[in-house]
Amino acid sequence: MKDDFLGTFIGSQPRSKVLRVFIFNQNEPLTIQLAAKRAAVSVASAEKEIKILEKLGVLKRGRLVIKLSNGSRREVKGKQKIATWIIDQDFKHLRAISGFVHEVSPIRFDTIVGALRKSGKVSAVILSGAFMGDDSRPADLVVALDTVNERRLENTIRKLEPTFGREIRYAAFTTPEFRYRLTIQDKLIRDTLDFPHVVLFDKTRML
Known part of the structure; x- marks a missing residue:
């Protein structure tokens, strides 16, 4: 990954990617396989780096959480066959390392536009959403394009995810549909614009 200062500073690109995944998903227990997928590293590399981060006190064993049909989450009780890890909120340097990881993220938000083009x-x-630290919003990214090619857009966004270390929830509309939704104060649009958000690009000054 180009310009990954964190990886250069730590001396390990896989470790920087795995650390970024956990920092950007602090409340979500992750399996080795899921951490590897989100960090875009091999399972073996993820396992190695997770064990190192656990030994350093950054991570601790987590408990599986299932998402219910109503959108709420519930922790799985009892003995678990699948091991998970999560950021240890009692780690004394968590605030400092979290701020550092966010500050040296290799992609600034405005480069998202270039990727989407x-x-x-x-x-x-x-x-919106996770980018603003609010997972309760309906989407992390709202995009309007003249023509929506779902497959191409999906591929573009999935390629961005390892950089931010998390799944990106998105909503995409054609430009006419987006303009119409703005006019009728569509719920998704309202739940995005009425809360903290950043307009990265507005070609025709709709916003």
Whole structure:
């Protein structure tokens, strides 16, 4: 990954990627396989780095959490066959390391627009949800394009995910549909714009 200062500073690209995944998903217990997928590293590398981070006190064993149909989450009780790890909130340097990881993220938000342009002619891009530290919002990324190519857009966003160390929830609309939803004060749009958000791109000044 280009310009990954964190990886260079730590001396291990896989460790920087795995650490970034856990820092950006502090409340979510992750298996080795899921951490490897989100960090875009091999399972063997993820396992090695997780054990090192656990030994350093950054991570601790977690408990599986299942998502219910109503959107709430419930911790699985009893003995678990699948091991998970999570950030140890009692780690004395957590605040410092979390701030550092966010500060040296190799991709600044405005480069997201450049990546999305590979999916089509972009007219608007809004950051919300997890990018603003609020997972209760309906989407992390709202995109309007002249023509929506779902497959191409999906591939573009999935390629961005390892950089931010988490799944990116997104909503995509054609430009006319997006403009219409703005006019009728669509719930998803309202739940995005009425709360902390960042307009990265607004080609026709709709926002």
